Amino acid sequence: MIDPEIIERLAADQASLRAGVGLAKPAKWSALGSGADVALIWGECAGSGARPYRVTADLRDMGNKCTCPSRKFPCKHVIGLLCLKAEDRAPFPPADVPDWVSDWLSRRRPKATPPVRTGPAPDLQAARATQEPEAADPKAEARRIATAAKREAETTQGVRDALDVLDQWIGDQLRLGLATFMGDLMTRCRQVAARLVDGKAVALARRVDEMPARILALPAGERMRVAVIELGRLVQITCAFRAAPDQPEIRRLVCTAESRESVLAHPDTVHLNTEWEVLAEQQQAQRDRLVAHVVWLLNLGTDGPRFALLLDFSHGATRRGAQFRPGERFRGTVAFYPARIPLRGILLGREPMPDGARAEWPPCGQPPLEAINQTLLAEPWRLEVPLMLPEGRLMRDGAGQHWWRATDGTLALPVISDVKGAWCGTDLTCAVAIWSDHRLELLAAQSAWGRLGHG
Known part of the structure; x- marks a missing residue:
């Protein structure tokens, strides 16, 4: 495939x-x-x-x-x-x-003239060929390496030029005023996204092109603030690429994700074999009829990254069925893409947990605000931060806004308003959510009623 x-x-x-x-x-x-x-x-x-x-x-x-x-x-x-x-x-x-x-x-690839077989029997000759492979042409290999390096340098320079265009575009939006920018948000983002694609900054182009949808999904009173934050994140990404264009995490944000083979071969790739629980599986429509298949996993062990994000793509005309069942538990190995805080991974196989095995969720550990701050300090451009929330409850204020409130009353965080009725007012012993655009999106929770799934 x-x-x-x-x-x-x-x-x-x-x-x-x-x-x-x-x-x-x-x-x-x-x-x-x-x-x-x-x-x-x-x-x-x-x-x-x-x-x-x-x-x-x-x-x-x-x-x-x-x-x-x-x-x-x-x-x-x-x-x-x-x-x-x-x-x-x-x-x-x-x-x-x-x-x-x-x-x-x-x-x-010109074919070499096959040698005339003389001497040993074919099976012995094949064995010798396996032990003594034909030496590669050093000149051809050197040319291949030089060509690849030249192509990589041209791509990097093209991306740098595209980022210069993006910087100028951001400056123009601020100079003309954010009110003007918000009034023509989709057209302006689509235009600069096309320039980024021409410069091979494909991943960053997708992010810019999807920015209007993320902003317009928010309440009107918060859109301007989030637009300023997102423009600031774009500036941070461009600065990071200029400082370290060969760093895998930064290149992934700007160009495109590495191939499966390069991730598995990279020395910084973390391999974690443990027990996992499927928190949620989602399908997200993207540009050009591309559909992103997102699976969130929770590490039920005590070592390694707490969460794993499995991300795959297909075109809209061939949407696939569900590959995972929320609440499903299995043992498997995840290879994480190299990053400051590993999150996206590749699942290298899974085996169902034996009947009767009931691994509990790990302790919530780090307070939510500390987890958010730690992640954003390391990766200020991050759009989504997975969190484990301690004991709390979902409530709704007089304006209809939903909130998650800690049982001890020390913290309250706004929640995306699409909340199922079973969640409201229920005491949640532990919950997993995504922090994005200063709101929580709840994925799953443990309660006296058992496991609750959302989304």
Whole structure:
């Protein structure tokens, strides 16, 4: 399966990505097929001319080729073919490799003349080949490394230029006045997001593009304050990237997430094998019909990060069913993306907990405000902070606003108003919530009635 984030990162610009997604329709394709190892795929896409465009891609390194005259690389037809494969919208049956694909492969990786077998029997020869692999061409390897370094440097410079545009844009909003900015919020954010995409700052572009939805979801009296905070976070992100463009966490915020393979191979990746509970599974619509699948996990052990966030993406036309059940408990290993405070992770397998096993939630430990401050001091751009809340109760004031209030009366925090009736007035012995935009979003809680789930 192809990660949609890799396709997004591969696209030359936002227009190519949008056009490619539009081409990911089986009716537009014919002669689809794949090689014996399923890593090579090809197909013919109907274009404006009489003859279809021939498109092929090697999924091992995302090399690709199309016969269209586009100057963009990859073109929209390649993006469409990859999306078609990633979303399983059409079958790619194993077939003999067409001559035009073989010709591309031969020019891309010239085949060596097979040696004449003499001497040892084939099985012994294969064993020797395994023990003494053919040495790679050092010059070719050096060229590959140099090309990759040059490409990385060009990407970094492109991102720097895009961040300069963002800085100027933020200054313009402040100079013209926040009232003007709020009056045309969606258009202004969409315009600068497109400039960021052109500079390969894809992740930051998505954040800017989604900013209006987050702000407009708040009560009118709080929107201006949150807009100022979010603009400040964008400035902090740009400063952090300029100071450390190669740091994985910062690059993830600005460009795109690392591949699964690079995360697992990174020396700073934390692997944690323990018992987990599924707090909630959510689906969030994003730009260009992309759907984010979010799963929050609670570490039931005493070591390692307390929470884990599993994040995956798919296109809107292929929404998948639930993969996790809230309240489900299992043992599994999570590999955390390198970060100051590890949160996002990759689940490397899970096994159901044996019947009768009832691991309790860990103690709440750190007070909520301390946990919020500690996280934001380390990562001031963080949008969501998972928390464990001590014993408390949900209440509603005269204006209809919901609040979580600690039993000892020392703390009260506002709650997103979408609160189920069973929660209100119930004594909660412990709760898990997300702190975002100065409000709590409750995920799950323990009470005298048992486990309560929300969202």
